[in-house]
Every structure is written in structure tokens, then in C-alpha cells.
Amino acid sequence: MPRYVMVIDQSRCVGCMACVVACKRENDIALDHYRTRVVEMVKGEFPRLRTEMRSELCNHCASPPCVNICPTGASHKEEDGTVQINRHKCVGCKACITACPYDVRYINEEHGYADKCSFCQHRLKEGKEPACVATCIGRSRMFGDFDDPNSLVSKVLRENSWRVLKPEVGTKPNVYYINQFPRKS
Amino acid sequence: MAFSRRNFLKYAAMSAGGTLIADAPFFSARARAEAEGGNVRYVPTSCEMCFWKCGAIAKVEKDKDGKDVVVKLEGNPLHPQSMGRLCARGQAGIGQLYDPDRLKRPMIRTGKRGDGKYKEVSWDEALTYTADKLKEIIAKNGPESVSMMSHGSPGDYFTNLVKALGSGNIAFASFAQCKGIRDAAWELTFGHKPGSSCERVDLKNSRVIVLLGTHLGENMHNSQTQEFAEAVGNGAKIICVDPRYSTAASKASLWLPIKPGTDTALLLTWINIIISEELHDKAYVEQYTIGFEQLKEAVKQYTPEWCAKETDLPEADIVEAARDLGRYAPHVVIHPGRHAAWYGNDAQRSRAMAILNAILGAWGREGGMWLPANGKFASFNDGYPKYPDPAKPPVIKGDYPFAGGEGLTQVLRDTIITGKPYPIKALFVCGTDMLKALPAPDLTRKAIDNLDLMIAVDIMPSETAMMADVILPECTYLERHDGLFKVEARQAGVGIRQPAIEPLHETKPAWWIASELCKKMGLTEYAVKDSWEARMKRQAAAWGVKYEDVADKGYVTIPGSEKPYITADNQPEFKTTSGKIELFSADLEKHSFDPVPKYEPTEGPEQGMYRLLYGRSPVHTFSRTINDQWLWEIQPENEVWLNKKEAEALGLKDRQLVKLENQDKVTVGPVRVKVTERIRRDCVYMVHGFGHNSPRLKRAHQRGVDDQQLITRYKVDPITGGTGMRVNFVKIIKEA
Amino acid sequence: MELNIVGANAITYPAMHVWDWRVAIYLFLGGLSGGLMTMSAINYLRPKKNFDSSCSWQITLLAPILLSIGLFFLNLDLERKLNAFWFYLAFKPVSPMSWGAWIVLFIYPLMILYALAALPKEVKAGIKNRSLRNASDAMQPHLLKLAKANVIAGILLAIYTGILLSTLVARPLWNSAILPVLFLTSGMSAGAAVMIIVAKTKETKLFFTKVDIWLIVAELIVLLLFFYGHYVGDAAHRQAIMPFFSSSHEFFPYFLSIVVLGVCLPLAIVLKFLEVTGEHTEELTTSGLLLMNASAVLVLIGGAVIRFAVVYAGQLSGYGGYM
């Protein structure tokens, strides 16, 4: 089985929001709800400023607190390393939303189930990349099989120093970040 | 998401294994649909959420009533403008298609102009009415009294109509309000525009990239932004000259927060440093340019020390940037920019940029600018007869010797107002919200008042469209044929626009509307013979490409057209008078303009006022997309950027509501202020296109403010007639 | 820092608001009914001086009723109420939510059987339904065993309400092993407080007043430890208790909750101390009664305030954030 991971090169994100809209269209997400977001953090004083761009989504953690807390097994871990939600089983208790340290879950208000990024599992099965990755204008988002030594992501992770978000919570995320800031050459 | 049964079965079948994940390659729409089977279709087309014309692939499914629905748009990997990706607007094209606020049926005005009262009529009635009115006007004032203003694709079809009627009064906002000034300046220098489908900048191979007011990333031109990110990833040195810390500035090694209006001083100083330190590409300059000595003389006066004072930048940074350019030349590029209508002396600034590229040897060099692709397209006009000569010479170039063929919208506007040299009484407005595109909207209103007939061809009920006497609703790009398009990137190729679904409501493609009007005006020989698609097929044959191929793939390349860099047997051709790169322009001298650019200071703000700067957002195209559900959601309104120290002095908090008042006492607001370190203290900034006044645009109506209303003054570039619009100043008024 | 987020969900940004008063009420009533189970059973089990039967049998009924009301509020919070049966089609050993669902299944029978067993003869005589009377008769011999089981079950129930929150590692304020103990002591003291109010005889009232004093003292100590534990914890934990000690008006409710707790609980102790040590006549005076009930109400308020404050403030806490 593959182990799907996403690698995000922060320095290449141009803040264009193509990913955000692509995700909403691909997964038909209601107004004011999002599965992925883009965070822009600017620090410093004029004219000495520095910017961190960071796109965020479900980390498909190897040790997912949302799955642990889910009372019905609706939130579950799949063989391909992704964390998925079985909507039929969801009771809408929202425990998973509070359990997620990354605040990536929300309630689908029409149907009441918890929802979040699926790594576009339906696309993966068609051999396509997740919608946000496929359209990322900066090629900031990369996706692939970590266990395949020849995949782009495993290569990038071998060659770069990377980090994950909030490692102290112990969730073992599968979304990796490289190049927090653009290189100043 | 439509979780169709087909998908479901497939999941079940595949859940056992299947680890492949390299984006499934796209070779053909037909092949992909067959592979996925069932009720899905893929339609390759060209995006029109902006004018970059990215290759897009529309995914079409059937809804439960068996109707076709566009469910997703994706980039076409074969197409050089999209390289498989669509920007946020491209992704959101579906929002425009299914926007409930769209213009749905032809309408004829019943109330007073501007009060929004219309009756819906049939196409025949609308077209007959229009034709009758046009005939009346022509009978009274002559055919030259019919005119058109356009921005975007409907313009081509109506150009045909207006020319066939015998008028040359056609103007596109893309010239005087945007990139025409730059194009003219580069033609004077290199004999070429800096690009047609896209600027020919070789960003991905560049070592040093200078952006002068060009905010790539926010200025979302798909393939170019992709290459910019590539350059960032490659570790190119990016020098960003912008009074505002743009997204591009945040990627830059050097951000030069220049005092607005002094860019030419910086450019000329760089030229001086490069020449005096002999960092220019001597062999290249020798071989390809004329006027180097005059240039050298002319720029001597621009010392770094003087420049630092003039531009309010650290001298060391100015020098460092110039040396970096010299060190890495010719693999460097000064991006020509797009929107150049800034201060009314913009052609000379654009010339300075062109000249800087020239002495660094960037034109035709790897990492500089690639040479125009060498694709031969046979001319094709489907056997239309020649247009009659205009009865009276068109007014659209004014007194500006280097105004381009796209015409000067403001001159057309002035003529409508004054009636001099002759009256213009009918105006087609095609795909442009004139009131938001042209400076001094009061003049635009006055011009509209002077018209006997205004016809709007548009998709959305913009404020301008809702002033028209007849509204002819165009269908969106997802519902019509357009093109074929010449695509001129590194390689030349052919792109296509074809409908993903049938037109919704009672909208029609612009080609059909214009063609029907031709017929009604008795100009059948200029009407489309059969269908536009049939015409496209004939065009493909004339161009020597297989139509079925273009239709199936969305894009085909002209083989062997890619000749990007200068080599011994690939020499550049400069279509200037001298056949060389003209550092010194005799043509300009002939018209008593400075043959080598000179710096002229620009007037600054008074005490308590800020210069009004405006720009783009990556999720909107001017005012056209604000009402799109998916884009509106991300950015429903604009904010005024104000330096933090200034805000403190004014006692303003972030997100507080303020009003803006310009030097002519025009007030807009309320609008939220963004208190930020990201901008100089002497200017404020906002994204252009917001503040819609049309109540029919339910989402966009009165969200944010319209910068154009504050742009009551403009300074005309004497060379090209471009309208410099960054010459307005505003005061910030706290909302009670 | 200038922060700009595109694509945040209102449910989690700028602050999470997933659970509200419904969950706080559930936690309070759950803890209270646990306290009642334990306290009423203790009332049976303690070496009796002057058995106050009326008090205990009413309480045994009150416990399941309060729990049901609590569960009703919890159910109100479910976004897909009709799907609730899924709780019982799965047992997830690592999910305290799942335990909660199952614990209730064991606790209800215990409560009901105990209530049946505890029905006094005179009450039973008034019951028309024969099978109910028979059931009660059948249970009566097991009263003692059931009472013992209820002591344990009540403690478990009260602890459970805290465990649910404490396992949520993403919310540092909740993620504390002291939280279940805090909810336990608070649930027990609330239980004792209700006993005081309901009990008829002075002796019972005094007994639970004494018990309550110790429980409140314990509760206060645990509360202090709770804050102390956060204070000496990592940055996220320290940040998590900030709302309670902030003078910013946006956090005023939390500051207020600390003030209320700081006044209510000690005041209750003082009042109770006065009662216990005071001169008493055979029967309670009206003012004495008032004082006792007042102090009990203070304890109940304190218990509710703790639940509300913890539920709401916990959602403000988190790791990292945008810095």
C-alpha cells in the first residue's frame, strides 16, 4: 500500500488561492466552509519585513486524535495512510473537531456530518493528484507516495530539511513543510 | 460532490490496490472520457476569466434530469498558458456560468438612462430595434458616428460590424489604460512589443529579475506566475521595486520601496552605473544597438547619490542592484510590466526599461527574454470583402503620434462629449464596464448622456451595461465558440474556445449577435456564413492544422516554431526604423520628444494627502469577477492599505471604516482600512474593481470601494496618449 | 505580525466554538447525578443514627432523571441525532466518547434497580402498577449490594465527565489529568449539596454538611492544582489558563468565573462551618435552614460555573496558533 504524503514548499506559494477554490469546486463545499486555507504571516517593520506563506489542510496524521476520539468509527484511518470520514456513521458529536490540533474540520451544515480534506481520495483512485496540488500555481504543493523511493515527495524529503506543524502534539503528520521562507540570494 | 454510481463502483473495484499517483497524463478529451466511461465529458477550451486565455478542460456531467452541467474546470497540461493549472479565477469560471445575476434576456430600456428600468424582449425585437436606430443615426450623422469601446473577446466581432458600417472609431481600454503605452515604447526600441500572448520573459532561467511595480502573484497571469515561482525556487535574485510590499516583494532578495513617480530616475541611474562601470554587454550593444554614445552622455547626470534622494532609497541598495544586473547579464530581465498608465510620462519609463534590458543583452538570451516564436499563420478572413474606407478619418488616435491601432478610449469619449470634429452618436460597449475602466468616470457619464444609442454586449449587469439603451446578453466562454487563437509563447501554437454546454437562458455568443446585426444592417457579406465552428474549421485548414486535433486536445503546437535564443543562425530581427535596437530614437526626436528618456519629477501629495495607488488581486479580474460566488467568497471587498505610523497618527485601527476624499472633493466609502507595515507613508493602496453600483449584482453591490471614482484626474502621455492614473491624492476621513 | 488567512472555517477561527452550554449542562448534570448516586448510597450505608428514608428514595429517583436531562441536552448538541444508534454499533476502546455511551448503559440499570430497592413501604403501597411493586419487592433484599455498587458507579460517572475532555490533547486546558479529579470532587460536592436541600432531618443535613465541607476543601485544592499544573506546564498549557487571569474585557466572563468560584466555595465552607459548630436546637430554625440551603445553592452554582468555564475556555486553548 502507498503512504500518501503532501510536501509544501512554502517559499513557492504565491498566495493565489487557486488551491482554495479548486478544492471547493472539486469537493462541492458549501459557502463559507473550507478544507484548505492559505495563511500569510508578515513580520517586521517597514521596510524590513519577512513573510511566511503557509497553506494548511488535514495532516492525515499517523497518530490521529480525531480518529481516536470518534465514538462510532466514522473517522478512520485507511490503508493508504489517509484519514477519512464515513459520513453514514457520523453522529455529529463534533468531538473530532475539538480533537484536531490543526483546526481543519468543520460541520457540513446541510447534512450535519463532520467533514475535512480527504486528500481527494476519489481523484487518487483515478490516478489524479489532489485538486489543490494539480492546480497549485506555485507548484508549492507536492503529493505522492512516501514509500516509493522514486517519488517526487520522497526525493524532496530526502534532500531538504523539513518540518511538520505542531509536532509537540504528537500527531505525526503526513503533510510536510519545506523552505519556510524564500531564499535570499 | 456528485458521488455518482459509476465512481462508486470504480472505488469498490480499485480499493484493493492501485498505487499509481503521477497526475494522469492528458492527451485527448475523448481518450480521457472513454477511460472514465459513463456520463462524463471533457471539453478542452480557453479560459476567459481574464485575458491570458489559458487552456482549460471543462468536466461535464449529466445531472439527474439529464442536463449537462459543468462540474469542474482544470488546466490543460498541453497548453503553454496554463501548463495544466488554472488560477483561482479559472477554477471559479463555473461561478460566472451559473451566476443567477447574469444578464439572461435581451432588454430594451424603458425608463430614464441609469434608473435600471428595462423590458425584456425577444432577440429579433432587440436586434431590429438596434438596427433601426443605427440606420437613423447613420442617415443623420454618417457612419462614422457609430463607435465601439471594448475590452475582451466580443470586441472582435463588433469591430467587424463597425468597420463594415464604415467607421473606424473603435477603441480598446487595453491600450490607453493599460499596456498600450508599454507596447508602443518597446516597438520604438526593439521594433516589437514585449510579447503578445504573454511577455516574453524567460523567468524560469533568470538569475536576476527586476519587477518594477509589477506584482506578479497578485497580478495573476497563470504561466508567468508559475515561472516566477519557479524562479523563486531556483534561487533567482529578485529585485522588487514597489512602494508596497507586494507578494512578489515578499519573495525578493531586495525590496526597494521607491517613492512613487520616481521609477525613471532609478532606471536611468541603473543605466548610468552599468555603463560607467562597464557592466553592459559590450559585444551585444555593439552588434545590435544604435545610439549607445548618446545614451551614455544622457544618463551621466543620474548619479546614485542623486537617485537616492530622489527615489528615497538607500544608495547602497541602488548600486548593489545595478551591479547584480551587470554581474549576471545577460541572464537577467527587467520585466516590462503590463499596466503602464501611471504618471503621464509612461512611455519614457517603459523606454528606459527596454533600454536597460537592451544594454544588458537580455533580448534573445537565456534568462532574459526569448525571441518571438516563429510560427507562420496564413492570413484568413473567410472571404469577407474589404471594409469600405471610413467616411471620415477616425478620431481614436488623437494627436498622439505613437498611439496604437487599438485606439484611445478617452479620445473617443471626448469626441462623444464635444461632437468635434464630428458627432458620434452610437456606441457599442462590449465586455467592459467603462465607468470602472476609464479615468474620470464623470466624463464617461457625460459622454453616455450625449449618445443617441448605447448598446451593451455583456455577461453581467454592470453599472455601465445598465446605462445602455439596448442590452444584448452574451453567453459565457463556457457556452460558445471563439477563436481559433494564435498562442504565442516560446513556441507558437493554436488554441481553441468551444462550448462545454449550450448557452443558458437566452444568451447568445457575440459572433452570432454581431453577425445577425450585420444582416439586419444589410451587410450580409460581412455576416458569418454558416456557423462559427464551420468558420473555425476553415481557419484551421488555412493555418494548416487539423481542426479535430485542436478540438480534442485544446491546443496544438506549430512544430519548429520555438527559437528562443540568439545563436549564429538564429539572429534577431528588429523592426525599428534603423533595424537595430534604438537606444536613441530618431523617430521620437522627429516628433520633438526626448530621443533618450529623461527623468521628469512627478507632483507629490500635499500635506495630509496620500497618493492613491491601485492594483490587482489574484482572485479577481478588475470588476468583472467580483460577483462570482467562489471569488466573492474569498474576497468580497477591498481595503485601503495605510502605513501603520500614519494610521497611528490619524488614530485609526486596523479594519476600521473610513471614507476617502480626493483632491477634487469626491468622496467614497465607507471602506475598511488595512493598517500595515507593508506600504510607504506617502501613499495608500487598494485593489481595483470593487464598489459596484449596480444593484443587480447582488453579491458585489456596494462591497468595498471603487478607486476609479477617485481617479478624477489623469495625465496623458504625450507620446502614446496613455492616461496616467496615479496622479490622484486622497485624504482619509474617519467614519463617525 | 500581520496575519491574513483565506479559507478559515468559522467553527474554528478565530476561536473554536464547537461545544456550548448544552455540553456544559450535560457535564454538570452528569457529574451531579454521579454525586447523587454516591451520596444517596452513602446515606444508606453509613452507620445510621436516625435514618432519613424519605431523603434517600427521592434522591435515587432524582439521579436518573437528572442524568436523562443531561443526556437530552447532549443529544441536542448532536448534529445528526437520528444517527445516534451508531454509538451502540461500535465500541471504540480508545474513544472516551464511546465509553461514555456504553457507561450510561450500565449505569441506568444500576440506578433504576437501586431506586426500586430503595422504595419505602408506604410509597410502594401507593403504587398502582403491580409489576412495579413486585419488581421493587424483588430488589429489596439486594439494597445493600446495590447501594455499594452505586457508590462506585457514581464516582465513575463523575470522573467520566472529566475524562472526556481531558483526552483532547489538542486543547491544553482540557488536556490535564487533574480535570477528571476536579469534576469528581465538584460532582460529589454538588451531590452532597442536593442531599442537604432534600433531606428532612436535621441529622442528615448536618451529616452531609460535614461531608460537603471536606469535599469543597478537596475541590478547592484540586482547582488550585489544576491551575498550578497548567502554570508549570508547557507554553500552550500556561497560555490556556490565561483567560482566567486576564484583565482584558474580552475575557471578562472567565475572570468573573474565577471570582465567583473564589467567593462561592469558601463562603459555602464558612457557612457550613458555622452550621456545624453552631448551637442547634432539636429542630432547625428557619434561618438555620435558609443558611444551609443557601450554602448548598452556592456549591451548586460553583459546580455549574466550573463546567461552563472549562467547556468554553478549553476551546480557546490550543497549540501554536499563528506566531
Ligand code: SF4
Ligand atoms: S487534497 Fe483535496 S480535499 Fe484536501 S485540501 Fe486538497 S483539494 Fe481539498
Ligand code: SF4
Ligand atoms: S495554489 Fe499553490 S501557490 Fe497558490 S495559494 Fe495555493 S499553495 Fe499557494
Ligand code: SF4
Ligand atoms: S490566468 Fe486564470 S483567469 Fe486568466 S485565463 Fe488563466 S486561468 Fe483563466
